[in-house]
Amino acid sequence: MxxxxxxxxxxxxxxxxxxxxxxxxxxxxxxxxxxxxxxxxMEDAHSIWFDLPTLKSFIAEIETQAQLIDQNVKDEDLGIRFYYAAYPQVPEMSVPTDYANRHTLVMIPTKKKDNLDYDFNPLEDTNGALAITGLITDALAMNHGTLVPPKTSIVETY
CATH class of the missing domain: 1.20.5 (Single alpha-helices involved in coiled-coils or other helix-helix interfaces)
Incomplete structure (x- = not known):
């Protein structure tokens, strides 16, 4: 073509x-x-990469969890907010040590109510409330793509 x-x-x-x-x-x-x-x-990250299957899986999980709470939820009422974030001086869990202090993104599901896109944690949204209370210790979220730098920028166009 x-x-x-x-x-x-x-x-x-x-x-x-x-x-x-x-x-x-x-x-x-x-x-x-x-x-x-x-x-x-320092030389902070200027890009972050996620593979398509990971992104699709995250989107599918948002849709599935939202449907469990509200069977009438529409696709156009769901979204993702990208928060700019930074790794701590000593990265936790499976985060590489060379990601310390660098930029990253945290993706949080959103759900529309009254024409506003609220952050949405389906693990907390058992009664239709959209505000995240922090009473639950985990949230449906996504982070940890591949940062450039420290990874090579040879693959980037821009």
Whole structure:
């Protein structure tokens, strides 16, 4: 399939000019990332990668858990909020030690109510409440992709 025909079959809202992508990445690297690197005296991560099966599995788990609580929930009422986060000085569990202090993302399910997208933990949402109380020690969430750096940037385009 040639490029022109491929673009026709894509959802036009999912297309971003490559120059805009490069400008956005350059803006981050020359502003926020530069300040972070200088103030923390380190080379922080500037990208994170997740494989497609892992992302699909997380989305499927959000859908499954939301359906268990509310059988009438619609796909358009569910989402994912990406929180910027940083690993601690001494990473926990299975996190590599070279991820210490680096940027990461934490993905939290959201559920729409009254046209607002609330953080949503189906492990706590037994009565339809959306506010996360923190009374449950675990949340449906996702973290720990592959950070660049410390992994190689040779695979990146931007």
């Amino acid at each position: 040639d490029n022109q025909n491929q673009n026709i079959s894509m959802n036009i809202t999912n297309l971003i000019p490559t120059q805009l992508i490069q400008n956005l990445v350059d803006n981050y690297r020359s502003n926020q990332l530069e300040v972070i690197n200088e103030s923390l005296n």
